[in-house]
Amino acid sequence: MSPQRILLLSRKPLIERPLHEWLAEVVTDTVLITVPGALADVGADVPGRFRDCRTVTDYQSWFTEWTAECAAREHRVGLVASSSEDDVLRSARLRDRLGLPGQTMASALAYRDKLIMKNTAGVQVPRLRAIDGPTDLIEFIEEVALPVVVKPRRGSASIGVRILRDEADVTAFLTAGELPAAPQRSGRWIAEEYIDGDFFHVDGVIADAAVVHCWPSQYNSGNAEAAQRESELSSVLLAADDPRTILLQRFAADVHRTLPTPSFPTSFHLEAWIPAHGRPVLCEVASRTGGALIARTYREAFGVHLSRENLRGQCGLGLELRHQPTAPRRQGGWVLFPPGHGRFEPPTGACPVPGTEIELHMPAGTFAHGPEFAAHSAAAVEVHADTAEQVRERIRETTRWWSEEVRWVN
Known part of the structure; x- marks a missing residue:
């Protein structure tokens, strides 16, 4: 049985993911946090089927998580659910703060942070290294040889991924100005050997x-x-x-x-x-x-x-x-x-x-x-x-x- 009330984070259009139909048994006990565009092209009555429906204009902002926590406390929810990668860590933080069951921060990090993931998974993975500055990258290239791949540890959709195949690629990457910010944002980057x-x-x-x-x-x-x-x-x-x-x-x-x-x-x-x-x-x-x-x-x-x-x-x-x-x-x-x-x-x-x-x-x-x-x-x-x-x-x-x-x- 489902707990009485659920907080649901989802920015996907309801015309594509009809949450009100998928969760019909519990929709009246579900608080939805979404974006205005997700409610387009569905019946005007659909938002009213949820216990509460709150929209945020910038889904990536910290305000979304604050809105979700306020709604969760107001409605005394018993579960937090999410439907996309954007919300995996956000939902885990909410569960930890509210003392709710579900995916923990340790689990969420293992599925989102590529360094933690590959150091935990008991299977073959590429040789890898955390990159917090240019020296880390240079030493890793000396260790495994080119090509190597540099990527955000918590990225998705291959955004920010760079394949460095030769010295010209390395120079271009170092010139691009992304790594100099890494010491101020420690834990952002990872480098891996290229797998053919x-x-x-x-x-x-x-x-x-x-x-x-x-x-x-x-x-x-x-x-x-x-x-x-x-x-x-x-x-x-x-x-x-x-x-x-x-x-x-x-x-x-x-x-x-x-x-x-x-x-x-x-x-x-x-x-x-x-x-x-x-x-x-x-x-x-x-x-x-x-x-x-x-x-x-x-x-x-x-x-x-x-x-x-x-x-x-x-x-x-x-x-x-x-x-x-x-x-x-x-x-x-x-x-x-x-x-x-x-x-x-x-x-x-x-x-x-x-x-x-x-x-x-x-x-x-x-x-x-x-x-x-x-x-x-x-x-x-x-x-x-x-x-x-x-x-x-x-x-x-x-x-x-x-x-x-x-x-x-x-």
Whole structure:
């Protein structure tokens, strides 16, 4: 049973994540903290279904956390739930201050801070080092040799990630003025050796420190690499008989056995490489649903929405899927096309590739300056077929069609 009252943090549009429907059993005892735009395109009565609904204009500001704490104390909530990576640490801090059950700060940090995460996970990880100044980076490069990757310890969406492949890249990074601020913001940066291998993500649900169900997919490249090249980012669910499927499922189980997992069921998003030696290497893992079209693809394949499962688990409600499927009921994948440079002229007709569904993320005429982060897209395409290889081929065909039809006019 769910506690009587719940504080829920979510900035996602309710038209995409219908929280009032997903949590129908407890919506009248739920206090929602959100942004004004999240309430657009839903019925005027929807905010009134919640016990209380409070909006903040700048969701990233400290005021959001203060608003949430004031609402939690006023309504005497018994649980704090969240739906995105922005809120993992924020929610844990609130639970600690209010003495509420749920994911603790120690658990939240293990899933958000990449240095703590990789020092805790009992699996293979890249060689790494905390970077609090230029000397730390120089010594690490001397130790492991180029290329190396520098990234924010608590970053997301590959924002701030730099791949330093040669001395010119190192010079450019040091010149950019980011590291000189590090001594004043200790604990911000981490450097890792560059791992050369195929890149994958594993998504699913954990409960009681064990994986309830999950499935791996293969990216077409690293997220940071795609953002730096300003090229498409795509992903394809692995086939059930692909030997990497069981390998990555076992790897995900091993990761969660060693980390301090949340005390409630939650979705997770794990990324890993498989280098030439064939043993997975952990990139990172998060206690929330993956971005892009991961949740949609998983829903088509297994009949459950990971974000819905995540929220219901946090709120003490039952999960829809409690076993590991043997195979996707439908093979799928997706591709994101990044913004170019200039005024956007989208395709004039529908995508001719079968099994595809395109969604434009930018209106025609929008002026763009390239992608701002890994999943920043002008359009997203869901792709489905009978086999994983057919999905890959349809993604290739869709990519050719997009490159031929789209114009970015200066």
